Amino acid sequence: MIWTILTVSAVVSSLRLLPFVFAESLRKSRVANLLAIKLPACIIFLQIVYCLANRPFLVYPYGIPELAGIATVIALHVAFRNLLLSIVGGFTIFEVLFLTLSVEV
Numbered sequence: 001m002i003w004t005i006l007t008v009s010a011v012v013s014s015l016r017l018l019p020f021v022f023a024e025s026l027r028k029s030r031v032a033n034l035l036a037i038k039l040p041a042c043i044i045f046l047q048i049v050y051c052l053a054n055r056p057f058l059v060y061p062y063g064i065p066e067l068a069g070i071a072t073v074i075a076l077h078v079a080f081r082n083l084l085l086s087i088v089g090g091f092t093i094f095e096v097l098f099l100t101l102s103v104e105v
Helices: 002-021 023-028 030-052 064-080 083-101
Strands: none
Touching (some): 030 064, 030 083, 064 083
16 A cells, blocks of 8 residues: 555656656757647637536526636636636536526525
């Protein structure tokens, strides 16, 4: 058991240390620069697909929270180019609308 913990700790520590060891070569890498440019849009696209995959749009609340959250993410990302702000803002709008519209009267 202790060897498993030590091995996992060593692997996790090594993986967390690698970006700092290779920081200079990563800054010069064309692939890393391309990923830095393209990855935020890919992440947002995957979140949209996951969010809408099993959503029935023909029953109340008709996907309004999801669509408002998606619109918020897109608007914030276009305006500020900050992935964290976009995701947190979209999630907040989605949760607020989902919780308020899902209350059955």
